[in-house]
Amino acid sequence: MTSNQAKKRRRKRKWLDWIPLMPFLFFCLVIMILPLFFMLKGSFTGSEGQFTLEHYAKMGVSIYAISFRNSILLSGITAILGVIMGTIVGYFICQLRSKRAQELVTALCDVTSNFTGAPLAFAFIVVLGSNGVLTLALREYLNWKIYPAFSIYSFWGLALAYTYFQLPLMVLLIIPAIAGLKSEWREAARGLGASSGQYWRYVGLPVLTPAIGAGLLLLFANAFGAYATAYTLTEFRFPLITLQLGFLLTGEVFRDPGAGDAMGILTLLMMGMSIIIYQVISRRGRKWQQ
Amino acid sequence: MAAMNKRTAVPGFAIGCFLFYMLLPIVATYAFSVATRWDRSILPEGLTLDWYKAAFTDQWFIIVFKNSLVLSISTVIASILLIVPTAYWVHLRVPKARPLLDLISTLPFAIPGVVLALGLIRLYARPPLMLARTPVMLVAAYVIFTMPFMYRPVANSLEAVNIRVLTEAAQSLGASWGRTLRQIILPNILPGILSGGLLVFATIFGEFTIATFLVGARYKTFPMQLVYFTRRDGRIASAYSVISFTIAWTTSLVILWIAAWGAKRTSGGGKHPTKGHTTGVVGD
Amino acid sequence: MSYLDLDHLNKAFDGAIAVNNLSLHVEKGEFVSLLGPSGCGKTTTLRMIAGFETPDSGSIHLAGEEITSVPPNRRGMGMVFQSYALFPNMTAWGNVAFGLRVAQKSQKDIKQRVNQLLDLVGLSNAGHKYTNELSGGQQQRVALARALAIEPRVLLLDEPLSALDAVVRVSLRHEIRRIQTALGITTIYVTHDQEEALSISDRVVVMRQAMIEQVGTPEEIYTQPDTHFVATFVGTSNQFPGILKDARSGLVTSVNGDWQISIPPIMDDHMQNGDALIVIVRPEEIRVSQAEIVIEEDNVITAVLETITLLGPVTRLSLSLPGQLIIADIKTVDRGRFVCGTSVQLSFPRRACRVMPGGDITNGDDN
Structure with a gap:
């Protein structure tokens, strides 16, 4: 056999190797890529089929602008809260002396980070609704009437409910990173004369930084795309971008398809960027840990 | 002495607050579902199973439960059939395609349910296709939506057991493709498939957003009914919530258990095939 | 014509030449080591003999019969992998029995043969254990028994000892040689450890940059290196x-x-x-x-x-x-x-x- 024939055979086999991937790739194309592509196209297409930026221009005003601002604020605040509290709780969990207790709390995080959507919203109504368990207890024992200053159906109510699923997620993300802080590093720093504070400042926190940064972005995306929790609590009354999209989608006839496409694309952009940066940071973090 | 106390008091207090925050909504929901009345006093006025009875006797209960079950199981099966052979093939024969596969299976993380629903409706809900608002399309959307949950554990277990070398070892001992798949590959990636499948199951059983927009009232699911009752009758809603949450945490625990079992079995290999995570990083 | 003939084998991966015009002739019952630094093509050569890679050109004959494109599961080669590659879902016993089950031997034969092989590698008491319950050395013994169980026409070993610690490495290499001599099985052994290659082989093939540098008995390789590379790489x-x-x-x-x-x-x-x-x-x-x-x-x-x-x-x-x-x-x-x-x-x-x-x-x- 000449080497030319061999080369041809080899190239053919390489190409054949890709065929079993086709069903999967085709499925992803039809169900995921094409709809998003046409959404992108629709967001730049006017009612007569011409190219236009009017849909995006609309995003800067009125209800759309408010919705974006609220979504970013809500996701940002709950992400920051989740990261700070999650890191602290994660650190203390790693300090627990009983291995069993560590496992139990981690399992609780696993379970509660999946407690989202309608059941979570309902649970918060039970706890902090106007006749909620905690609402009543605070009024009774501390004479502290949290209503009407606070409402579970308001921004801070939503923030409290969102933090509920953000916090355990952060704990799960940060624990491996904290566990990866080797005790030798602390001892080495001690041996070099560093105080505990200096150890954290120069070694501990810098090593945790990728995990914390990655957590922040993941939590942000996680909250930004959430729908069911907010919907169950507020229906369409509180302006969030996902709720606005949902509002446009209810009813068989589309009210403003172009605006919907533009909102969808902007939401994808926010989430996509968060996820990409998250991936980059966490990959770098993983390299560091090895 | 004081320092000693401080050293244990701060972590104890922090973890205490954390547990309170995490457990209170759950405990309250469970208690609410068996309380006669609990909107006038600190403690429930009495215990009852009436709300469960009311939930179960509602003609819709069986229908929505069955619908959600059908959707979840169909999605798990479709997801396994689509993703497992693809992941195996890529790991074995087309390692070049792995970054592509990793990328595609991460994409759904960045696509909120409501955006996916919007895209599908805009593209497929118009004549002549009119496919978007059918349960079949819903399952297809669900396969995409849950793809990371299925792909990650499967890919991890494929890596953990070094599938390529095992395949070669089986072949050098004379085994055919079929036998290699049945007796070597499947048993070894089973923990990954199981945890992926369970995570997909739990996610879909509680999925509200995409279902509402794609099929809506034509194919009512369990979470839709739950949302409906949160507005109409909180006590029946609490029974629904408890059932929904119970399914979710049971699945989580089973996944953790499978992860521990898988890790024990392949502890020689080092990596945990499923990493013990049951979290599908999607807000709801 | 020898028992195993490799003639003018060539193999490239994405343009990088892994094996360049390699010819080698191995007699029946001979123990031949392929020795060289990593990336020299020795493993690729072994994998072509096993059938996991198809040569771009050239031919492989076993006992006079061309096997260049016979699929690996019909070659009857026993292979021992660097990472052991034991099936984690089976016990040691099940691993050794696998090839015999595939060959549809009778239960009685399988039982007898597996016990005999576990005995041969000194693990008659560990048959019920799963792979993660065995030490690295024990795992590699099981892998060896598994490869020998099918009575392979050629035994192929791909750096079988490199994952083990020094003491186990030395004792196991003597054991491999003892078993090989006892069974008279033709063996190709890939290693980057020159001491291992010199101590275990009938003949050593020193490879470098996809080509054979020198072939000879361990003594020839050590005392009469043909090239500067052999002189410095070996010893x-x-x-x-x-x-x-x-x-x-x-x-x-x-x-x-x-x-x-x-x-x-x-x-x-x-x-x-x-x-x-x-x-x-x-x-x-x-x-x-x-x-x-x-x-x-x-x-x-x-x-x-x-x-x-x-x-x-x-x-x-x-x-x-x-x-x-x-x-x-x-x-x-x-x-x-x-x-x-x-x-x-x-x-x-x-x-x-x-x-x-x-x-x-x-x-x-x-x-």
Whole structure:
């Protein structure tokens, strides 16, 4: 056999190797890529089929602008809260002396980070609704009437409910990173004369930084795309971008398809960027840990 | 002495607050579902199973439960059939395609349910296709939506057991493709498939957003009914919530258990095939 | 024609040549090692014999029958992998039995054969254990038993010991050789460890950059390296770069005239007077003595003793000449007389010198 024939055979086999991937790739194309592509196209297409930026221009005003601002604020605040509290709780969990207790709390995080959507919203109504368990207890024992200053159906109510699923997620993300802080590093720093504070400042926190940064972005995306929790609590009354999209989608006839496409694309952009940066940071973090 | 106390008091207090925050909504929901009345006093006025009875006797209960079950199981099966052979093939024969596969299976993380629903409706809900608002399309959307949950554990277990070398070892001992798949590959990636499948199951059983927009009232699911009752009758809603949450945490625990079992079995290999995570990083 | 014939094998991956026009002939019952640094093509060669890679060109014959494109599961080759590749879902017993089950042997035969093999590798009590309950050495024994169970026509071992610690490595390599001799099975053994290859093989194939550098018995490879690479990769070598002054009488001097060395006379014409060359001398050939003693030897050079390193029965002295270090291995019992920093004489006979052309001196390690 000449080497030319061999080369041809080899190239053919390489190409054949890709065929079993086709069903999967085709499925992803039809169900995921094409709809998003046409959404992108629709967001730049006017009612007569011409190219236009009017849909995006609309995003800067009125209800759309408010919705974006609220979504970013809500996701940002709950992400920051989740990261700070999650890191602290994660650190203390790693300090627990009983291995069993560590496992139990981690399992609780696993379970509660999946407690989202309608059941979570309902649970918060039970706890902090106007006749909620905690609402009543605070009024009774501390004479502290949290209503009407606070409402579970308001921004801070939503923030409290969102933090509920953000916090355990952060704990799960940060624990491996904290566990990866080797005790030798602390001892080495001690041996070099560093105080505990200096150890954290120069070694501990810098090593945790990728995990914390990655957590922040993941939590942000996680909250930004959430729908069911907010919907169950507020229906369409509180302006969030996902709720606005949902509002446009209810009813068989589309009210403003172009605006919907533009909102969808902007939401994808926010989430996509968060996820990409998250991936980059966490990959770098993983390299560091090895 | 004081320092000693401080050293244990701060972590104890922090973890205490954390547990309170995490457990209170759950405990309250469970208690609410068996309380006669609990909107006038600190403690429930009495215990009852009436709300469960009311939930179960509602003609819709069986229908929505069955619908959600059908959707979840169909999605798990479709997801396994689509993703497992693809992941195996890529790991074995087309390692070049792995970054592509990793990328595609991460994409759904960045696509909120409501955006996916919007895209599908805009593209497929118009004549002549009119496919978007059918349960079949819903399952297809669900396969995409849950793809990371299925792909990650499967890919991890494929890596953990070094599938390529095992395949070669089986072949050098004379085994055919079929036998290699049945007796070597499947048993070894089973923990990954199981945890992926369970995570997909739990996610879909509680999925509200995409279902509402794609099929809506034509194919009512369990979470839709739950949302409906949160507005109409909180006590029946609490029974629904408890059932929904119970399914979710049971699945989580089973996944953790499978992860521990898988890790024990392949502890020689080092990596945990499923990493013990049951979290599908999607807000709801 | 031999039992296993590899003829003009070529294999490239994405344009990078892994095996370049390789031919090798192995007799039945022979134990042949493929030795070389990583990336030299030895594993690719083994995988082509096993059938996991198809050569781009060339042919493989086994017992006269062409098997170049026979799928791996019909070749009847037993393979032992570096990572053991035991099936984690089966016990040790199940692993060894797998190939026999595939071959649809009777239950009774399987039972008898598996027990016999576990016995052969010294694991008759560990059959019920799962792979993660076995140590690395035990896992590799199971892998060996599994490969032998199918009575392979050729046994292939791909760096089987490199994941094990030193003591297990040495004892297991003796065991592999013992079992191979007892069964008389043709064996191809891939390793990057020269000591392993020399101690275990009938013949050693030294490979480098996709090609065979030298084939020979362990003794030939060690004492008569054909190339500079073989001389430096296999064992430790001292190199004296110099210029050939007189081919007939075998006289070499250093470039700046610090020393001169007598080598065996060069009879053929492949080197001319004035050529650059390298004289290679093994450390154990060099004797070291105090400066004041008068020595009768072909070559005597004065050097400064730099360091003394105890290696066990042997002590390694490093000695400096202008511009280079020389290593000499002496018996540890003779070590006491030397003091670092003093001048000593090193001496070696003419017959201990191997001469290589000095044109391009490449490093032995091409990773």
